[in-house]
Amino acid sequence: MTDFMSYLVLGITRGSMYALIALGYTLVYGVLQLINFAHSEVFMSGAFGSYAIVHLLVGDGKGTPAWAVPFVLIAGILSGAITAAAIAWTLERVAYRPLRKRGAPKLAFLISAIGASFFLSQLAGKLFGRLTSNSFPAFWDQNHIIFHLFGAPVRTLQIVIVGSAVVMMLFLDRLVSSTKLGRSIRAVSEDAPTAALMGIDIDKTISRTFIIGGLLGGAAGFLFGLNFSLGNTMGFLPGVKAFAAAVLGGIGNIRGAMIGGLVLGIVENMVPVVHIDTSWTDVVAFVVLVLVLMFRPTGILGERLGRAA
Amino acid sequence: MRTRSLAKIAAIGIAGALALTACSNSSSPSGTGLGGGGSSSNTSNKTYKIGFQGALSGDNQQLGINEINSVNLAVDEANQKGDLGFKLEVLKSDDGGTADKAPAAAALLIQDTAVLGVVGPIFSGPTSATGKTYAAANMGLISPSATNATLTSSGFTTFHRIVPTDGVEGTQAAEWLAKKNKKVFVVDDTSVYGKGVADVVAKTLQGKGVSVTRQGVAATTQDYGAIAQTVTSSGATAMFYGGYDAQAALFAKALTASGFKGLRVTGNGGKSTVFTSGSGAAGNGWYFSCGCQDATTAPEAKAFNDAYTAKYNTPPSTYSPEAYDAANALIDAYKTAVAAGNPTRQSVEDAISKLDYKGITTEVKFASNGEVAQATVNLYEQKDGKIVQLGNILQQS
Numbered sequence: 001m002t003d004f005m006s007y008l009v010l011g012i013t014r015g016s017m018y019a020l021i022a023l024g025y026t027l028v029y030g031v032l033q034l035i036n037f038a039h040s041e042v043f044m045s046g047a048f049g050s051y052a053i054v055h056l057l058v059g060d061g062k063g064t065p066a067w068a069v070p071f072v073l074i075a076g077i078l079s080g081a082i083t084a085a086a087i088a089w090t091l092e093r094v095a096y097r098p099l100r101k102r103g104a105p106k107l108a109f110l111i112s113a114i115g116a117s118f119f120l121s122q123l124a125g126k127l128f129g130r131l132t133s134n135s136f137p138a139f140w141d142q143n144h145i146i147f148h149l150f151g152a153p154v155r156t157l158q159i160v161i162v163g164s165a166v167v168m169m170l171f172l173d174r175l176v177s178s179t180k181l182g183r184s185i186r187a188v189s190e191d192a193p194t195a196a197l198m199g200i201d202i203d204k205t206i207s208r209t210f211i212i213g214g215l216l217g218g219a220a221g222f223l224f225g226l227n228f229s230l231g232n233t234m235g236f237l238p239g240v241k242a243f244a245a246a247v248l249g250g251i252g253n254i255r256g257a258m259i260g261g262l263v264l265g266i267v268e269n270m271v272p273v274v275h276i277d278t279s280w281t282d283v284v285a286f287v288v289l290v291l292v293l294m295f296r297p298t299g300i301l302g303e304r305l306g307r308a309a
Numbered sequence: 310m311r312t313r314s315l316a317k318i319a320a321i322g323i324a325g326a327l328a329l330t331a332c333s334n335s336s337s338p339s340g341t342g343l344g345g346g347g348s349s350s351n352t353s354n355k356t357y358k359i360g361f362q363g364a365l366s367g368d369n370q371q372l373g374i375n376e377i378n379s380v381n382l383a384v385d386e387a388n389q390k391g392d393l394g395f396k397l398e399v400l401k402s403d404d405g406g407t408a409d410k411a412p413a414a415a416a417l418l419i420q421d422t423a424v425l426g427v428v429g430p431i432f433s434g435p436t437s438a439t440g441k442t443y444a445a446a447n448m449g450l451i452s453p454s455a456t457n458a459t460l461t462s463s464g465f466t467t468f469h470r471i472v473p474t475d476g477v478e479g480t481q482a483a484e485w486l487a488k489k490n491k492k493v494f495v496v497d498d499t500s501v502y503g504k505g506v507a508d509v510v511a512k513t514l515q516g517k518g519v520s521v522t523r524q525g526v527a528a529t530t531q532d533y534g535a536i537a538q539t540v541t542s543s544g545a546t547a548m549f550y551g552g553y554d555a556q557a558a559l560f561a562k563a564l565t566a567s568g569f570k571g572l573r574v575t576g577n578g579g580k581s582t583v584f585t586s587g588s589g590a591a592g593n594g595w596y597f598s599c600g601c602q603d604a605t606t607a608p609e610a611k612a613f614n615d616a617y618t619a620k621y622n623t624p625p626s627t628y629s630p631e632a633y634d635a636a637n638a639l640i641d642a643y644k645t646a647v648a649a650g651n652p653t654r655q656s657v658e659d660a661i662s663k664l665d666y667k668g669i670t671t672e673v674k675f676a677s678n679g680e681v682a683q684a685t686v687n688l689y690e691q692k693d694g695k696i697v698q699l700g701n702i703l704q705q706s
Contacts, residue, residue: 003542006567010534130368133555133587135562143566155566228531229559229587237529272539279499279525281535 005152007269013158013227015265016165020220021242022249022257023172024088024213030189030252031209034106037113038095039217040239041120042088046218047225047234048124049083050076054136061137069140076136076222077164084218085211091116092210097203117235125232132231142226161223168216169258175212176254185209189252244289250299259300264289356396357652359384359639360418360448362439363431364406368555371581373431376453376632377401378621379613380428383636386616395647397640400424404435411435412442419446425657426451426642428635431628433457433502440465449658451639451673453631456577456600457502461678467658469675471635471668473600473684475502478576479509479551481686481702482598486510486547486574487517488706494545495521496536496560498528498552506576507551528556533563540569547572554579557595558587565591577601581627585694597689602670603698604630610669634668641666 021043028036054076058064064072095116099108128134142157176182184205187195196202224230224238241264249260267288271281292300361380364373377399384397400421404414411430418424419442426449430436436455443450444466451469452460458476460468486493493514497507504525511521522543526536537560540548548564548571550557557579564573573595580597588595604610604617604625613633617625625633642660646652666673674682688702699705 003538006538006542007535010538014532014534131555131583131587132368133558133583135558135587135589138589153568157566224531228533228562234531237531269535272535277524278536278539279527281530282527 002151004273005150007273008266009149009152009154009158011266011269012262013161013265014269015262016162017220017224017227017261018238018242018245018265019258019261020165020168020216020223021238022246022261023169023254024217025243025246026249026252026254026257027185027209027213029246030254031185031192031206032096032100032109034096034109035113035243036091036096036210036213037110037239037243038091038116038120039088039213040235040242041117041124042084042091042214042235043217043221043224043239044124044230044232044235045087045120046080046084046214046221047230048128048221049218050080050222051134051136051225051230053079054139058137058139061139064139066140072139073160076226077219080218080220080222081215082218084221085214087120088210088214088217089207092207097206121232121235128232130232132233133229134225134231135229136226157227161227164219164223168219172212172216173254181205181208241285244286248289248292248299250301250303252303253299253301256299256301263300354396355647356398356423357425357643357647358398358400358421358423359636359643360421360424360427360429361399361401362404362411362414362418362427362429362435363401364435365401365403367405367407369406369432371583371626372454372628373403373406375626375629376428376431378617379453379625379629379632380636382613382617382620383633383640385620387637387640393640393644395643397643398423404430404432406432406435408434408438411438415439415442419443419448424448425646425652425654426639426661428453428632428639430455431632433460436460436465436468437463440468443467447654447658449639449642449654449661451635451661453635454601454628457505461680465679469661469679469681471638471671471673471681471684472631473686474680475506475576476509477684478598478600478686479506480513482549482574482576483510483513484517485598485688485702485705486549486572487514487519490519490545490547490572492520492543492545492547493522494540494543494548495523496540496548496550496552497525498550498556499525500528500552502578503528503551503553505551506578507549510549510551526560528552530556531559533560534567536560537563537567537569540564541567545571547574550575550579552578554581554584555587558584558592561588561591561595572596574598577627580689580696585691585696588691589694592691593693595691597691597696598686598702599627599689600684600686601628602630602685602687603689603696604669606698607669613669630670634666634670634673637668638664638666638673 024039057072095112144156145153147154184200187200188202188205245260245264246257249256268281268285271284361377363376364370381399384399387393388397402414402417404411431454433455449467456475458474495507495511497503511523514521557575577599580599604614610630642657645660646656664673672683676682686702688699688705689696690699
């Protein structure tokens with residue numbers, strides 16, 4: 001039981017990060033019906049952006065007073081989110097909008113996305129080196145056990161990750177369902193030409209959707225880097241996983257992306273529980289994905305473009 | 310495609326040529342000084358080149374840099390001593406540490422007729438890819454760091470190495486682990502190196518009656534939470550990881566997070582500053598088995614350590630002393646071949662086979678298959694963010 005709970009805690013932690021990234025895929029798919037394959041690099045740039053700020057604030061991390069830790073964490077999340085949002089906005093301007101204006105076929109967007117993805121990843125490699133295991137300065141005791149959940153230790157870092165992910169997702173949910181921006185995002189998702197006739201500025205809406213996706217992805221980049229490591233190739237795998245999570249939950253469906261991310265994270269961490277070698281993790285995860293899609297081809301919650309949830 | 314690879318070779322060639330001019334510029338004043346000193350100017354005009362093939366770019370370039378620095382140092386010292394009777398230069402060739410770039414790197418060295426022998430290739434993958442080519446060219450190889458066990462049984466007739474194989478290293482590491490542990494968790498990164506050494510460790514441990522749990526984690530993994538939890542829950546008193554430094558660092562952090570209290574051990578692939586900086590405090594208490602020597606602490610290596618530090622402003626690191634020995638041993642073979650008159654690649658290769666050179670890490674003397682006759686595996690431990698040598702692993706309790 002204790003073991004099971006320990007794996008579950010790990011799974012929820014990993015799943016929350018997948019969910020944050022998956023939201024970026026799903027939001028953009030909603031408004032443009034295209035998969036933004038460069039989103040994994042938006043996530044990566046968020047990690048680097050927050051690293052720069054956190055490093056600036058705490059140096060090598062030694063002697064950071066306890067009262068400063070929450071502020072450093074908030075600064076990390078914000079700087080990651082803002083960097084990534086800036087990259088996402090630029091990406092839309094440079095890689096997608098010119099194609100959209102000229103009415104390029106869908107395939108062209110895909111190639112443009114892959115090109116942008118390579119560009120960003122290699123650029124980060126050139127700028128920051130190609131080490132895959134950079135880590136944030138150790139400015140706090142992130143493995144301190146706060147409480148036990150059915151015998152499984154729950155640590156500060158896990159609480160920070162899950163807590164901030166939940167807050168951001170609640171915020172997003174409210175934003176999409178009950179603000180003017182949310183309404184225009186939904187309108188563009190449902191029927192872009194009609195939305196334009198109703199006086200919604202499509203370009204602006206798309207641009208802002210990229211920014212929201214970038215904010216969430218960048219925050220996830222910071223949390224991911226804090227938990228594991230950061231490097232110029234860090235985006236690829238979580239990107240693929242989060243895309244899978246978005247499909248699992250129902251692409252274009254915001255709550256679906258959240259659930260898909262959580263489910264995928266938990267499934268991946270449950271592999272050792274059933275005594276399967278951990279090298280089978282990805283195999284098991286994608287078998288589950290295929291099985292779900294066989295029975296629910298549109299994902300767990302189904303594709304529900306243009307609706308609040 | 311063809312033009313592109315040609316361009317690449319040309320680029321490497323130009324880089325090599327630039328490096329050579331830089332070398333000759335710095336060495337020419339001392340060269341003329343020697344000529345004026347009255348040594349036989351006839352033979353000292355003759356220049357031979359020592360080839361070097363290794364990773365000088367890419368993810369694993371640090372090892373290559375550690376080694377080429379030593380080779381350059383050895384050659385500079387030999388030139389300055391003035392008793393060579395000929396001049397030496399280094400021709401370096403970058404294989405990026407990967408097998409697919411290795412053939413072009415080897416071709417660059419083989420094409421230059423002044424190259425009579427090579428230090429390298431420094432990695433196992435590039436060695437497998439080029440061993441046959443070098444053998445066909447009769448080019449003698451002394452590798453300071455290619456440790457895959459099969460290299461000396463693959464028909465690479467001119468291949469020699471001065472380090473013990475992963476097989477030897479894994480066996481001795483397992484014997485050390487078996488002294489105190491009855492239950493060991495063995496994890497590998499599913500790479501050729503990692504799985505190879507982990508297999509040897511697991512097999513040796515089982516042979517000694519130790520209970521072994523075996524799992525693999527792909528080297529692309531970023532989240533080691535699940536496997537770390539599995540290791541901790543298994544109740545094993547020790548864990549051996551077969552894999553490379555960057556991944557080992559992530560694993561180290563996850564193991565600490567999951568509260569694992571047992572012994573943590575990895576092989577030569579994990580012992581580096583990449584591990585130290587990546588793992589931070591979580592790396593303290595990790596042990597490393599390595600058929601290599603720490604030049605900053607070993608008394609035999611004091612002179613080398615001083616000279617290296619003075620020249621490069623950084624202390625020698627992993628495999629630097631081995632590369633220094635390999636280069637000096639090769640220079641020794643050149644001397645023998647030159648003394649016999651009309652040196653060729655074949656005569657240098659013959660001289661390598663008959664070498665008996667006392668180096669700082671080991672006695673360079675090869676068995677007929679190219680393995681070094683005597684090789685020591687050392688045990689290392691990370692203490693306070695620094696990896697320190699504890700000594701011969703056979704003598705550790």
